[in-house]
Amino acid sequence: MAKNKFDLLPAPQRHLVTRFGYGVDAALARDVRQAGGADAWFERQLTRPGSFPDGDADAVRRWWPDLDRGPMELWKRQVQEVRGGWQVMEDYGRWLLVRRIRTRRPVLEKMTEFWEGMLHVPVSGDAQFTWRVDYGDTVRKHALGRFDELLAATTTHPAMLLFLSAATSTKRAPNENLGRELLELHTVGAGNYSEDDVKASARILTGFHVDMWNTWKASYVKEDHWTGPVRVKGFSHENRKGDGREVAAEYVRYLAHHPQTAEHVAERLVTKFVHDDPPRSLVKRLAKVYLHNDTAIVPVLRALVASKEFRASAGRKLRDPGEDVVATYRALGVRLDRPSGDDSGVYAMLWQAQGLGLSPHAWPRPDGTPVRDDIWASPSRALASMSMHWSMAGMWWPKVDLHYREPSAFVPARKAIRFADLVDAVSRELLHRPATKGLVTTASLATGCRAKEKIDREHGLYQWGFPRLLAAVLDSPDHMAC
Known part of the structure; x- marks a missing residue:
């Protein structure tokens, strides 16, 4: 049996780390062992994520300067046709994918993704894009904190106001979008509120504005706040003041604790x-x-x-498109350089996610990125994943500004290795688990090699057929599921 390059985590630990991460590699396994096991690692990830230095992930933000431009500057650049909002949002998606590949704080990253999906503001929007990066930063700040504080920070955030048309809602014409989605999608859930609740919810939230013409600044206009008694489910307030921010804060807190x-x-x-x-x-x-x-x-x-x-749920969740892309890069050990041009492999990552069904936070509806497997469990998704795995296993695309591991990383230089042992070594490297009999059989069918066949660097598998082996491992349920 080939000796693996790092010790494998026990199956229960691998389950926890995989479910709350983006794929186990040598660096992550080392962090888990140094923390004293998966439970201790998870606790540190929850309460002291800063104890895992993450400079390599943080540095990626500098690759895309538009992510740190202010709303007004972003809008002016779009109007002047310097750079469109859709291009800035593509950068945001790429930044998220690369960050997930590099991060040593996967639990924080996973929960940021989770809340951005639930408290959803699509990246595709000709107004909210101006505030969308700041919105993501706001969610990350609260992702492991308290939900009532997260809900308060997101409900009246300019990106949410713009997306759900609350940025121009007034007492004369209260827009009901935010009031409804706050109830249905962000708090109590569908079927648990009435139309009267929606109307009162919308009235409570009037007064919050974003200047969509000149400054793109957020403000509160007292004259636009609807005043008078309001009642939503068990919440009631006299709501007499023109400044309704206190009422809104109490209302959101009430909903968070419902x-x-x-x-x-x-x-x-x-x-x-x-x-x-x-x-x-x-x-x-x-x-x-x-x-x-x-x-x-x-x-x-x-x-x-x-x-x-x-x-009991180990291996029973399907990776969504973004998770599949990130896990594949991590499994193959692909190193990414700062993009040098439009043909850079880093830019292609977003197209890969789109090809599998969805790029980060591009779900167009308010209900947010689906968390159910059945959305992604289709023949077309399976074929798209296989196509991506195949192109990357062969190092064919993407390839600019990327560095793949060569077959020499798996096949010894001076000693032949049995094919079954080679499959096991690849499985340990890519999947962080020993190869099953089923995987060896699948790899044999994919490559035409027999289990006991000797493989060296003169063998055809090494010379030209290695992508078939890598793709067979990546196409397995052990990689597609988490």
């Missing part, structure tokens, strides 16, 4: 990290933890990973 919100949040978490058909018993347990801890997110995640349902 038992139906607790179940709504818990159900989405369980759907994403456990099962498409979330066990009601687990959802209710997590909802209780959420309420008992004043909407703090970390205790809920602790309870989730400690559950028997989570432990």
Whole structure:
């Protein structure tokens, strides 16, 4: 048996690290071992993510200067046809993908992605793009904090106001989009509110504005706030002042602490990290933890990973398009350089995700990026993933500003290796697990090699057929699932 280059994590630890990460590689396995195991690593990721230096991931932001330009400057550059908003948002998607490849703080990154998907503002928008990067930064700041604070920060964020037409909502014509989606998608859930609740919700949120003509600054206009008694579910307020920000803050906090919100949040978490058909018993347990801890997110995640349902779910979630792209780069050990031109491989990553079904946060509807497997479990998705795996296994595309591992990384220079042992070595490197009999059989069919056949650097597999072996491993359920 070929000796692997790093020790494998036990299966339960691999499950936790894989589900809350973007693929296990040597660096991540080393972090887990140095932390004292997956449980200790997860706790540090939750409470002290800064203890994992992440300069390599942080440095990527400088590759795309537009990500740090202000809203007014971004809009002027679009109007002057210097650079369109859609191009800036493509940079944002690429930045997220590269950051996920490089990060040593995958739990923070995963939860940022999760909340950006639930409290969704699409990157495709001719107005909200001006504030969309700041919105993502805001979500990241609160991703492991308290949900009531996260909800408060996102509900009246300029990007959300622009997306849901609340930036121009007034007492004379309250726009109901934000008031409705706050109830249906962000808190209590569909079927748990009335049309009167929506109207009152919209009235409470009047007064928040974004100047869409000159400065693109956010402001609050007291004269535009609807005043008078409001009632939404169990929340009521006299709402007499022209400045309704205090009322809005109390209202959002009320919603964040509502038992139906607790179940709504818990159900989405369980759907994403456990099962498409979330066990009601687990959802209710997590909802209780959420309420008992004043909407703090970390205790809920602790309870989730400690559950028997989570432990039993290993390998039963399908990677979505972005996760597949990131996991493939990590598995193959592809190093990425700063893009040198429009043909750079880093730019191609976004096209790869689009080809699999969706680039980061490009879901066009307010309901956000799906967390159910059945959205992505289709023949066309499977074929698209296989095509991507094949092109990268062969180092054919993308290739500019990228560095792949050569077959020499797997095949010894002076000693032949049995094909079955070679498959095992590749599986350990790419999947962080030993090869199963099924994988060896699949690899044999893909390459035409017999299990006991000796492979050296003169063998045809090494000379020209190695992409078939790598692709067979990447196409396996052990890579496609997490």
